[in-house]
């Protein structure tokens with residue numbers, strides 16, 4: 001059965017500085033590059049041969065994928081699509097997360113960051129993000145799994161939360177508690193006949 005592997009990019013400069021990032025194109029830190037290499041080594045040790053890779057248009061995800069592919073040691077066709085970009089954080093982009101909490105309160109910030117429906121000012125809710133990630137996931141990514149291809153996806157904390165909550169059919173409370181760690185591979189097997197994902201593994205060292 002084909003395998004789907006989802007990976008969030010390694011640490012970016014603004015992750016390190018604790019700033020809301022969204023669509024701002026900030027680079028990886030050296031630590032982020034190291035994390036990406038480790039993710040590649042874990043995948044290499046599993047001996048999975050990936051047939052295709054998907055990523056966003058943002059350089060922190062693209063570079064993470066490039067490092068993983070280099071570590072795997074073979075070429076994979078790469079498709080970059082805006083649908084996999086991070087959730088747009090609107091007016092929060094660039095602001096320090098702790099300072100925003102001091103101004104608006106922790107509860108409000110938790111709703112902006114982790115709820116399904118609450119929209120950050122001038123930004124996307126997770127539900128808005130799903131409106132672009134899920135049609136792409138269904139058409140392109142699941143389309144490849146249906147063709148028995150092993151698929152690697154490198155994207156972002158919230159674009160991946162939107163996909164994982166869809167795959168696992170999570171309710172709003174479960175979505176509030178769903179976290180995706182940087183550069184930790186999340187694997188699912190895909191049952192082509194029953195069109196279902198199963199056997200989730202989180203490969204944290």
Ligand SMILES: O=C(O)[C@H](O)COP(=O)(O)O
Nearest residue numbers: 019020021022086113157
């Ligand atoms: O855009 C960002 O700031 C990060 O990629 C994810 O941030 P979050 O954990 O605050 O949603």
